[in-house]
Amino acid sequence: MSNVFEDAVARLRGLGKAAGIAAEVIDALMQPKATLSASLPVRMDDGSTRYFPAFRCRYNDVLGPAKGGIRFHPGVSAAEVKALALWMTIKNACVDLPYGGGKGGVIVDPKQLSRMEIERLSRAYMRAMADFVGPDTDIPAPDVYTNARIMGWMADEYQAIVRRKAPAVITGKPLGLGGSKGRSEATGRGAFHVVEQYAEHTGLDRKSTTVALQGFGNAGYHVARLMQQAGYRIVAISDSKGAIYKQDGFDVESVYKVKQESRQLKGVYCEGSVCEIVDHETLTNAELLELEVDILVPAALEDVITEKNAGAIKAKTILEVANGPTTLAAEQILAEREVDVLPDVLVNAGGVTVSYFEWVQNRQGYPWTLETVRERLEAQMESAFCAVAEARETDASTWRAAAYSVALRRIAAGIEMQGTREYFSGDN
Numbered sequence: 001m002s003n004v005f006e007d008a009v010a011r012l013r014g015l016g017k018a019a020g021i022a023a024e025v026i027d028a029l030m031q032p033k034a035t036l037s038a039s040l041p042v043r044m045d046d047g048s049t050r051y052f053p054a055f056r057c058r059y060n061d062v063l064g065p066a067k068g069g070i071r072f073h074p075g076v077s078a079a080e081v082k083a084l085a086l087w088m089t090i091k092n093a094c095v096d097l098p099y100g101g102g103k104g105g106v107i108v109d110p111k112q113l114s115r116m117e118i119e120r121l122s123r124a125y126m127r128a129m130a131d132f133v134g135p136d137t138d139i140p141a142p143d144v145y146t147n148a149r150i151m152g153w154m155a156d157e158y159q160a161i162v163r164r165k166a167p168a169v170i171t172g173k174p175l176g177l178g179g180s181k182g183r184s185e186a187t188g189r190g191a192f193h194v195v196e197q198y199a200e201h202t203g204l205d206r207k208s209t210t211v212a213l214q215g216f217g218n219a220g221y222h223v224a225r226l227m228q229q230a231g232y233r234i235v236a237i238s239d240s241k242g243a244i245y246k247q248d249g250f251d252v253e254s255v256y257k258v259k260q261e262s263r264q265l266k267g268v269y270c271e272g273s274v275c276e277i278v279d280h281e282t283l284t285n286a287e288l289l290e291l292e293v294d295i296l297v298p299a300a301l302e303d304v305i306t307e308k309n310a311g312a313i314k315a316k317t318i319l320e321v322a323n324g325p326t327t328l329a330a331e332q333i334l335a336e337r338e339v340d341v342l343p344d345v346l347v348n349a350g351g352v353t354v355s356y357f358e359w360v361q362n363r364q365g366y367p368w369t370l371e372t373v374r375e376r377l378e379a380q381m382e383s384a385f386c387a388v389a390e391a392r393e394t395d396a397s398t399w400r401a402a403a404y405s406v407a408l409r410r411i412a413a414g415i416e417m418q419g420t421r422e423y424f425s426g427d428n
């Protein structure tokens with residue numbers, strides 16, 4: 001497998017060059033500003049202590065404080081956290097948020113831990129990172145296998161350390177602890193706005209459009225639910241345990257309800273009442289990716305569409321709800337086959353957009369209504385889509401190249417304002 005960070009910087013260099021971004025701007029983005037590694041000691045329920053490797057990367061903060069989630073996953077690595085933090089830098093600039101990019105992670109399988117062990121781990125993370133993060137420096141949020149409750153524990157720990165209320169240190173908190181209405185659905189809702197804009201842009205008929213969803217976590221569930229409500233047919237859904245298929249399309253709510261009860265899609269395959277709710281065929285995750293559908297939605301982890309399967313993908317459009325699901329090599333194959341890849345840095349930016357709204361509400365001490373959050377999210381996603389669509393038409397490039405071009409121009413403007421070689425050599 002290619003190194004995810006090397007892949008990310010190679011992509012950045014290629015797309016930056018194609019967009020005519022000055023080499024010194026690209027050089028500034030070739031490595032993170034700072035990364036903190038720590039070992040988190042956690043008292044386990046049996047009295048023993050285990051040590052979990054943890055990271056926080058502040059990739060770039062030219063446009064504002066660093067911003068990005070924290071992931072709890074066994075596959076986390078320093079390279080992955082750096083790649084994710086680079087993508088956050090591009091994402092935040094692409095949708096025009098006043099933020100740089102950051103990311104955090106812990107190497108842990110949270111499914112093996114009890115609830116109290118997860119609380120201790122979350123608090124230990126914040127104790128290790130408290131001097132590195134802050135409302136004006138670097139603002140974490142949820143990511144894979146972290147949620148509002150975990151953000152609440154982390155906010156509480158930070159506030160205990162600094163001995164004052166500072167809810168804007170972290171977003172994605174529970175409503176009662178300063179969270180924003182509409183945050184939990186925001187990544188899926190933002191992706192839905194992107195696909196709707198795309199449908200209008202390309203004249204897609206929703207009713208005859210079939211969709212396969214890989215990954216049925218928070219973002220995958222909400223995007224599929226909203227797409228189904230709008231008339232798209234969700235014919236396949238998978239999670240880490242397996243995949244299900246139904247030609248007429250699933251009722252997403254029912255599948256979600258079953259998964260909530262059983263904690264995994266496998267629960268859908270059981271006897272009795274549940275199977276009456278969800279009628280289906282089973283398939284493997286690999287088969288799901290290669291299904292004959294119109295839109296493929298990878299909504300889990302990175303490195304899912306690679307050079308090995310890119311040639312076999314039949315979807316005409318890929319909606320990247322996950323971060324980094326398509327490798328650089330796969331993307332070249334898909335581009336030759338004229339598959340539209342709607343990129344992560346645009347598609348899944350709804351989550352961080354509502355995180356930004358939460359941060360603003362915390363700093364103002366003035367909570368917004370759900371309607372306000374939804375309206376502003378839609379407006380932000382629409383204007384980002386339009387900027388990217390325009391760049392794509394002007395440069396006749398891929399959707400990702402266009403999204404990077406929009407983002408890099410904004411970052412470049414910030415870097416250039418601080419002075420470039422051209423400026424200091426007095427040539428102008």
Ligand code: GLU
Nearest residue numbers: 068069141142143352355
């Ligand atoms: N983890 C999410 C992402 O990858 C959200 C980040 C945030 O809200 O800061 O975009």
